[in-house]
Amino acid sequence: MRFRTADGGRIDRTRTLNFSFDGRALTGHPGDTLASALLANGIHLMGRSFKYHRPRGLLAAGIEEPNALVHVDRGGGRDAPNLRATQVELYEGLNATSQNRYPSLALDVGEAARLFSRFLPAGFYYKTFMWPASFWKRLYEPVIRAAAGLGRAPVLPDPDRYLHRYAHCEVLVIGAGAAGLAAARDAAVTGARVILCDEQNEMGGGLLSEPAATIDGQPAAAWVAAVLADLDSRANVTLLPRATAFGWYPDNMIGVAERVTDHLATPDARVPRERMWQIRAREVVIATGAHERPLVFPDNDRPGIMLAGAARLFLNRHGVRPGARAVIATACDSAYAAALDLHAAGVAIALIADLRANPVGPAIDAARAAGITVRTGTSITGSTGHLRVTGALIGTEWVACDCILMSGGWTPSLHMHAQSRGKLRFDAATANFLPVAMAGQRSTGACAGMFDLATILPGHAVSGIITPDGGHAGLVPGAKPKRAFVDFQNDVTAKDLLLATQEGFRSIEHVKRYTTTGMATDQGKTSNINALAIVAGELGNTIPEVGLTTYRPPYSPVTFGTIAGASRGALFDPERRAPMHDQAVALGARFEDVGPWKRAWYFPGPGEDLHAAVARECRAVRGSVGIFDASTLGKIEVVGADAAEFLNRLYTNAWTKLGVGRCRYGLMLSEAGFVMDDGVVGRIAEDRFHVTTTTGGAPRVLNHMEDYLQTEFPDLRVWLTSATEQWAVIAVQGPGARDLIAPFVEGIDLAPAAFPHMSVREGTICGVPTRLFRVSFTGELGFEINVPADFGPAVWEALMGTGVPTPYGTEAMHVLRAEKGYIIVGQETDGTVTPDDLGLSGMIAKSKKDFVGKRALRRPDLVVPNRKQLVGLLTEDPAVVLEEGAQIVADPAQPIPMRMIGHVTSSYASPTLGRSIAMALVEGGRGRMGKLLYVPMPGHTIAVRVVEPVFHDKAGARLDG
Amino acid sequence: MLIIPCPHCGPRPENEFRYSGEAHVVRPADPETLDDAALAELLYMRSNPKGRHAERWRHIHGCGWFFNCIRDTVTDRIERTYPAGTAP
Structure with a gap:
């Protein structure tokens, strides 16, 4: 640590810390930053610049540092790129490496970029590499991306919390x-x-x-x-x-x-x-x-050229000298404080070159009194050196030095x-x-703007401090703009800014984006005012006329980990599990994501794939009895004296005459007349309805209901309560459904005449209270057993314990409902589909004066004859299963682009029918029954015949078992 | 994150609320009387002003009430909030 002072600073010289930089073993002390420890070892070269790969050392001593970005690796995935060496506190074993160089910092092949710097002017990516266009993706972009850049992103998952x-x-x-x-x-x-x-x-x-x-x-x-x-x-x-x-x-x-x-x-x-x-x-x-602002002069970025305040901080806080012989270039009194402190610490001060014609004050007097040469009205206009600065051009004289300490004054943050x-x-x-x-x-x-400590601390006596008076913004007088860096991190020079104004850019926001000045991760902390002054000078405007660019967060880079917090892995998007989730896991279910829900997708037996398992599950439902966890269905309890009237207004159907204990399939529209949700609604009492919604639609439907209840129909006496998570729902479907549940049910007459299809009864099952629905989403005799959620697993296990039912998952559920032509909102509909499009005009009560969406159904666009209508499709080759979402055309021989007249909404291999089935929305579909249409696919075309969208048991005879 | 004064619960952070579009879009007592142009206006046309905007919010993770709010779309400043069904 040759450049460490014998005493002073806020470091602990009694303890030594070992660390490494680019594999080189070095030492420092507690209280050091990586930057100060490297300086103490005489190392200034810490990085390569973003665009030209110029050797760079420290410019600053803190959060504003643009150059010295390093990668710190703690092992095991704990590695962080792009850390400012000035903020990395030294600890025993710290392992840091430099970035954006190959093969090493001192010998970097990317430095050849500076030979091509005339091809990399401001906005080069808008012009130099434009032609031929195909070269951009294959050649220019990969090469530029590889050469430009900051650190390497970590590749392992971050193990930290x-x-x-x-x-x-x-x-x-x-x-x-x-x-x-x-x-x-x-x-x-x-x-x-x-x-x-x-x-x-x-x-x-x-x-x-x-x-x-x-x-x-x-x-x-x-x-x-x-x-x-x-x-x-x-x-x-x-x-x-x-x-x-x-x-x-x-x-x-x-x-x-x-x-x-x-x-x-x-x-x-x-x-x-x-x-x-x-x-x-x-x-x-x-x-x-x-x-502190840098001075803008040619080659102002060589290692060893730093802000005077930074050098002073390193000396006074870390006990580190920036070099042996310093040139001070300044427009501000604060650099004199640096010169005085460094002089006292044994650094030779070659001279102070002050831009100002006639600076006066105690700082200048003190410097002269200390025997330091002060030249006023003197610009620094260049530097020499490669990996370390070796000289400064002061006026016309080259002055030898190993560091240049500059100050253009201070910019309020x-x-x-x-x-x-x-x-x-x-x-x-x-x-x-x-x-x-x-x-x-x-x-x-x-x-x-309060730079005087006496002003900052009124009522306190202060002394021994030099107030930083003075400053300069923009290119220093007499200096050329070439290689005069303004934004060190993005490699933007004064010449780039001048070019932008010459090319017609006037707004500072446009200049910023074109040249990228101030757009690096340092947020322009050291560069914005210099850039602004250069642009203003070139445009002949004042600085306030040009104005500042917009400041946006973050002030300094923030890790993704900090932003994410605990929201990672399982906590990123917490999954919802149905009450019988554990039972499904025990049965070996494969799960699928349905919104936030994990739903049992299918239950593969030994050696079964999806197709085989689903076929077996479907056959079980059609042939004996299946059991299904339907708990994810949305459930809303609608209660109150006006509950029936409320549902009249929210659904297309009429509810007033629905008897207690009966159910109805309800269709809900948006005000624009499009199908929004559907579900079975059971009347539990005169003033109480058990409303079900689609799995994904429950929150939306409840919000929609609350909206109308609160704001359009506030006179109605109705209360809405979400009950989705309060009920476990076990669907038991198939000809054996009644026989399966009968031994467990008390207080409900299950006889078909006493408990017909689309009914609901209250009683008990396995001794726990139930709302038992006789409903079917499969076309078979079916029940949906609602029990308080915590009882769900016990009832499920009691039914499974008979050894009779076959558990089935969402895939079989989809196939079974498609065989019956039952729609799924969100699959057959997409927010632009009316009830008539679905063939559900019968669901619209003619008697009602008003319901949400009624008026809109008469809008001209909603009654045109060629609207897309729901149809069934049967492929001419029964083995071919269409792709959901595939487009449909009438004439496969027409030239491309073809006119598409519809798309496939659902498509499955039907085990019941022994062939493929599909549903689709097709223009004027109901008028095309029996016609052939075509589904063009890559390399081939599939012929399909339009049929009614009900493929199995059209008469509905099986609903009664 | 905005602080939104719920008329029922007082000031609460924005993430307890859900935005619900422009306020004072009146659904007529009998929508059947609307002609097609008036219906399109009701369904699809919103004022989208630069400046003072009357809008609806719902304190969905709080009391659950919808209410109205006057917010400046330029400064994001909320002038006041008031219960649904009352005049601005």
Whole structure:
């Protein structure tokens, strides 16, 4: 660690940490970041640039760092690309590698890109690689993608845990520098709930790199420690270090990403890696400080060229010298502070080149008094070196050095304020945009343009600190725009920006998108103002006339893990399980996803595939008796004196005359007249209906009913209750259904005359209360046994215990209903299908004056004769099963594109019929009975004959067993 | 995330609510009297303003009530909320 100072800084020199960078074994100390530890070892080269693969070192010392992106691998899938080395805290065994280089950082073949840089100007992907068009996908894009880029995405599943926390407070303070600490302290003493978050490992902000500063006579660091100790002692205060406020969402909801374990060599498995806080604050105090601007001059990106404030931070906080001989290039007093501190630490200061013609003040006086050469009115206009800077062009003189420390002044960090849709004003005196406070938030400290510590801490005596006066934005005077980098992370130069304006771009938002300036993961923290100044200068406008681009979250990259939190794997989209799920698992069921439900799809016996199992299940239902878990059906209890009238208005059918104990198939329309849902409705009492809906439609139907009940028919005395999860439903279907359940049922006369098809009775089964429906979705004699959900498994097992019924799954259910031509809403319908299209005009009560959707059924488009109508299709070759969704044409010989007259909605191999069957929606379908139509498929065409959409037991004789 | 003042429950976060389209779209007492143009207007035409917008929300993960809301579509600021069936 040749560049480590003997003392000073906030590191622990008594302990040494081993780490590796690109496989090289190195050491550092607790308190180091990866960046400071590499600097201590004399390593500046840390990355290759995005587009031109230029060698890059550190520009900054914190969250704004654009160049030094590294990959940290902890093994076992714990690897993270694109971490800023300035934020990676050193721990024993840290294993980091550089990115975007091959085969190594020092020898990178991609660097050849710079030879072709004239082919990669702003917007190159819009022009250079345009022709021939076919080359883009096969050649240009793959090559450009391989060459450009950041890190490698991890390939293994992330084994770490991430959690979300919600918090509420009266005051959230973002940033724990001097201004933020003061704001938190002032709020805390009122007893308000205060949360103070800061993105760094230590709170204190800039005060931590001001060793000479004093506040009320004590060192600034001691003042920080005292304020933090006081805040920490208060129950109403929460301190969140390593927590980056990344997004501002409406009504003061702030997203904060907390890095909990990344700095630890051996994290505690009980704590998450990261935690996302969603904090709702009555007031947000933004104290996010300012970012130093680079100077824009040719070759301002060589390793060893960094911001003066960054060099000063590395020295004062980490005890690291950036080099042996420094050139300081500045337009701001703060660089003099860096020069003075480095000079005192033994770094030779070749000279200070100040852009300003006549800078005055204590900083300049102090530098001269220390014997440092100060040249005013002097620009830096170039640099030499390759993997490390070796010289600076000052005026016309080349000055040898191993680091160039620059400062273009400081840009208030407006990100959070601007994300909150806060207004900005342009302060001509400092040439900065500044935030305008609004209800619920205010800015303080450097982000509000307050750079003087005495202003930030009124009532405190402060000394020993240089206020950063002055600044410059845009290309430095006398410098050429070529290779003068503005956006270091996206490799955008002043020349690119000038080209964009020459090509006619005027809006800064368009220039941004065309050149990609400010669009990298650093969100333009160091580049936006320089870019704006260059564009404004070229357009002959002022900076406020051109304006800033829109700030959007995230302020700094947030891991996917943090965003996902616990919503991963089984918790990503929690599955719903029917009451008899475990029984189905025990029977070896294969499951399918139906919306959020896991439904038993089929029950394969030994050696059976889907086809064989479904055929056996179907034959069992038609020949003896099958048993099916139908619990996922939506169920809504409709209760009240006006319940029948309510259903009259919500369904096409008439309900008033439906007797207690009887059921009816109900069809529900949207107001636009299209079929929305269907299901059997049973009348349990005069004022009580048991309504069933489709499996997927239950929430939608309940919402639809509530909407009309609350807003259109509020005079009706009706209450709606979801009962989907309260009832387990066991469908028992087949000629043996009655004999199977009879021994278990009490209190219900099952005789056909006493309990006809489409009836419902209350009684008990296996001793538990049941609503027993006699209904059929198979065309066979059938019952649907509703019991309170927790009793479902016991009743299922009692019935299965007879050894009689065959369990069947959703696939057999679909085949059985299709054989009977029963529709499934969402399969035969798609939101554009009317009852008449389905051949269900008979479901529409003629007697009713009004129901939802009635008027719309007379709309001209809904009564045209050639609407698509539901028909059956039989393939000429009975072995061929059509594909659902396949398109249908009348004339297979017509030229392409053919006129499509319909599509297949359902298609199965029917075990009952021993052939394929299908349903389809076909233009004027009912007028085409017996006709041949065609289904063109890749390479062949299938001939089909149009038939009635009922394939089995057209008379319905089997419903009575 | 917006804070939406439910007229029945008070201010609650947006994810307890479901948006339900424009408010004060009146379904006539007897829709049969509508001609085709008026029906198309009722079914499909919405005002989609830039600025003040009267809209319906439902506190679906709360009290379950539908209610009306005046929201500015530019700033997302909610001016006020009021029960369904009452005038803006």
